[in-house]
Amino acid sequence: MFVPHSVAMRRRGFEPDPEAGFMKNRWVEIGHKKADIALIRKKKDNELRIHAMNRHADKIITILGKFTKIAAINFRLNKMMAKFRQHRIAPKPRFAYGEETWGDTLEVDEAHSAALRADYVARMAVITEEHRIITEKRLAEEKRIEDEKRAAEEKRLAYEARLLAMSETELNDYNARAIEEIHAYGDDVTSWVEFMRDIRAKRVVAQVTVAEIEQVWKEMVPVVLHDKQASAPVRRLAGPPSAQPARRLAGPPSARAPNAFAAFVDSDSDSD
DSSP, X not given: OOOOXXXXXXXXXXXXXXXXXXXXXXXXXXXXXXXXXXXHHHHHHHHHHHHHHHHHHHHHHHHHHHHHHHHHHHHHHHHHHHHHHHXXXXXXXXXXXXXXXXXXXXXXXXXXXXXXXXXXXXXXXXXXXXXXXXXXXHHHHHHHHHHHHHHHHHHHHHHXXXXXXXXXXXXXXXXXXXXXXXXXXXXOOHHHHHHXXXXXXXXXXXXXXXXXXXXXXXXXXXXXXXXXXXXXXXXXXXXXXXXXXXXXXXXXXXXXOSSGGGGGTTOOSSOO
C-alpha cells in the first residue's frame, strides 16, 4: 500500500518547516522549527532581562535603605544635640516646647517595666502558693491513705495472730459462730471459708515450725559453763544464836565501824 511521504514523516515525529532555507531539509522534529526556536530564545531573553532588572532594583533598594537609615540616625542625633546645646546655653523648663525629654521617656519605660515585673512576681507568688497548697493536700491525702492501709494491715495481722494462737477447739467454736452470724445476715460464706482455709494452712505451718524448734532444742548438747572454778565452802555454826560465841573486834573503839553492821565486815562466811 502506498503511503505518502508527508504522512510517513509525521508518523515518525517530524513536521514541515516553511521557513527552511534553500537546499535545506524542510522536515524537522516537532518543536524545532525556526519560529519555535526563536520564540523560545526570545522568552529566555525576556526572563534573563527581568531577572537582571530585579537584581538591579534590589541593589538600589538596599543602597537607599542604608542611606535612609544613616540619614535618620544623623537627623535624630543632630536634633538631640541641638536640644542639648539649646538647654545648655539657656536652660528652660522641661515642657517649654510641649515635648518630653529622654529622661521622661526612660522614667516611663522603667516604671512600666517595674509594674510588669511586680505583676509577674505577684502572679508567680500566687501560683507557687497554690502549688504548695495543692502539694501539701496531696501529700496529706497520700499519708492518710498509707496510714489507713497500715492500720488495716496491722489489724488484719493482729486478727490472724489471734486466730493462730487459738486452740483447735476454740478455733472451731469461733468458726461455727462466725458462720451462724453470716447466715443470720444473709451473706455468702465463700469468702469466710477461703479465709479460714488460709488460716488453717498457716496454723499447720506454725505447728510444724514449733515442732522443729522443740526437736532442735532437745537434740542440742547441754551447755557447759566456761568457768569451772568450784564455789568456796561455807562455814555454818550449829545451835541457837545464844549458844554461839561472841565475836570480839580488835583495835580501839575509834577504829570500829560506826554502824551496827560493821561486825560483819571481817566475817568469812556468807550467812551465819
